[in-house]
Amino acid sequence: MPAAKVLAALALGAAACGAWAEGEVLRYGQALSAHKSIYSLPVALAEREGLFRREGIDFRVVIPVPGGADRMVHALHDDTVDVTHVATPFLVRAALDGSDAVAIAAEFNDPIYSLVAKPEIARIADLKGRIVGMADPGGSIAFSMRKLLALHGIRESDVRVKTIDGTPARLTCLRGGGCDAVPLGQPQDVLAQSEGYRLLGTSNEAVPEYLYTVTAARRSWASANSDLVVRYVRALGASFGMIRDPARRPAVVAAIVDITAVPPHIAERVLDLYAQPGRSALPLRGEIDPKGVAQVIAFMADAGQIQPPLPDAERFVDLRFLARAGVAPR
Amino acid sequence: MRRLALLAIALLPLSVLAGANRDRGQDEVGPGPDEGPSYFGVVLDVSGKPVDDARVTATSRDGLAMTTRSNAAGAYNLPGFNKRINADEVKISCAKPGYRQVRVVRRPPSGNPVRAVETECRLQKS
Numbered sequence: 001m002p003a004a005k006v007l008a009a010l011a012l013g014a015a016a017c018g019a020w021a022e023g024e025v026l027r028y029g030q031a032l033s034a035h036k037s038i039y040s041l042p043v044a045l046a047e048r049e050g051l052f053r054r055e056g057i058d059f060r061v062v063i064p065v066p067g068g069a070d071r072m073v074h075a076l077h078d079d080t081v082d083v084t085h086v087a088t089p090f091l092v093r094a095a096l097d098g099s100d101a102v103a104i105a106a107e108f109n110d111p112i113y114s115l116v117a118k119p120e121i122a123r124i125a126d127l128k129g130r131i132v133g134m135a136d137p138g139g140s141i142a143f144s145m146r147k148l149l150a151l152h153g154i155r156e157s158d159v160r161v162k163t164i165d166g167t168p169a170r171l172t173c174l175r176g177g178g179c180d181a182v183p184l185g186q187p188q189d190v191l192a193q194s195e196g197y198r199l200l201g202t203s204n205e206a207v208p209e210y211l212y213t214v215t216a217a218r219r220s221w222a223s224a225n226s227d228l229v230v231r232y233v234r235a236l237g238a239s240f241g242m243i244r245d246p247a248r249r250p251a252v253v254a255a256i257v258d259i260t261a262v263p264p265h266i267a268e269r270v271l272d273l274y275a276q277p278g279r280s281a282l283p284l285r286g287e288i289d290p291k292g293v294a295q296v297i298a299f300m301a302d303a304g305q306i307q308p309p310l311p312d313a314e315r316f317v318d319l320r321f322l323a324r325a326g327v328a329p330r
Numbered sequence: 331m332r333r334l335a336l337l338a339i340a341l342l343p344l345s346v347l348a349g350a351n352r353d354r355g356q357d358e359v360g361p362g363p364d365e366g367p368s369y370f371g372v373v374l375d376v377s378g379k380p381v382d383d384a385r386v387t388a389t390s391r392d393g394l395a396m397t398t399r400s401n402a403a404g405a406y407n408l409p410g411f412n413k414r415i416n417a418d419e420v421k422i423s424c425a426k427p428g429y430r431q432v433r434v435v436r437r438p439p440s441g442n443p444v445r446a447v448e449t450e451c452r453l454q455k456s
Binding site for chain 1: 385387393394395396397398407408409412
């Protein structure tokens with residue numbers, strides 16, 4: 001082969017490799033608050049560990065401003081993003097309002113919210129008449145806390161509820177004495193316990209099957225870009241595998257430290273909460289449990305957010321991409 | 331004076347940003363308020379008129395992006411990424427259907443540490 005042809009072939013090969021290295025762009029929407037919370041761990045880890053690159057994806061996180069869970073599905077419709085992280089109740093609500101967005105993979109099944117109290121309060125039953133700082137009454141946190149209280153014989157009317165949005169604000173209320181108990185996410189629940197506050201229970205004791213957050217896409221977009229969606233789902237699944245892999249623990253802890261800005265020993269405890277064997281807080285490979293979606297719908301109905309007849313869970317999910325990625329259904 | 335007016339317009343939404351970012355039903359568990367410098371400015375057409383509803387995107391070197399829309403005064407405001415991201419390496423761009431971006435002028439930052447980065451983005455009808 002003449003030298004010129006060899007050089008041309010090498011140049012073509014290099015160009016092809018370059019294109020693959022850059023990959024196909026996938027814009028992933030994330031609320032600012034989620035971006036800095038434990039809920040971004042699966043995609044953040046996949047990004048750090050090159051799992052998207054391995055699938056030929058140029059993965060880009062896009063944070064819409066103003067953000068918030070109720071804006072994420074909108075970001076799919078105005079072409080700000082291709083896929084988005086969203087709390088399931090907001091996906092359900094958007095779909096009922098006419099969006100063709102569906103869940104394509106699970107990100108977090110059960111959020112772990114810890115009910116943390118002043119040191120002198122030993123049991124949930126002791127909260128009668130006390131001030132409990134609650135999250136938004138229509139949200140997943142308040143749903144699960146009401147269930148947890150009920151499990152221990154306490155109705156919401158038995159306690160004095162103070163609505164406080166955001167784990168940081170509720171921790172401030174607890175520390176300042178304005179609240180006797182509050183639900184806290186990670187890592188603040190672990191921090192509070194290290195300061196002597198008492199753990200009374202966790203949300204997933206009361207709500208075993210749930211689907212807290214998902215990756216969603218418009219059904220029309222996902223169908224037109226099915227190969228890209230399958231590769232995304234496969235990379236996400238590999239990230240869940242890595243989170244559970246004891247050999248990759250240092251990398252996962254480092255990711256939690258970076259995301260949530262906590263010291264490594266706190267990150268270790270946060271990881272233990274989610275990755276303990278037997279815990280189903282995280283999916284194994286991104287699989288979607290329709291029972292979890294049904295639970296979300298039931299909670300929304302309980303809160304009066306949707307009226308009977310309740311929709312089928314299947315309406316809000318598209319399992320084809322998980323199946324093509326080789327992820328076994330739950 | 332003009333810069334002060336722009337700053338005032340751009341900072342107006344800051345008071346509501348925290349609330350807007352609150353995820354009803356999905357908790358905020360992020361770290362403290364020091365997230366690095368914010369980004370603000372205005373989107374104008376070539377004649378200097380404000381362009382509303384333009385998409386303004388701040389993209390960090392590692393590809394993380396924040397995006398918002400300009401208001402009726404052409405003003406936009408984006409919060410900081412985090413302290414580890416160097417504001418000098420954050421690229422600001424603007425876009426709107428029917429327009430093309432012709433230039434982005436970055437104002438010299440003032441203050442140490444830099445609290446906010448101001449840009450003027452110009453669009454031309456295509």
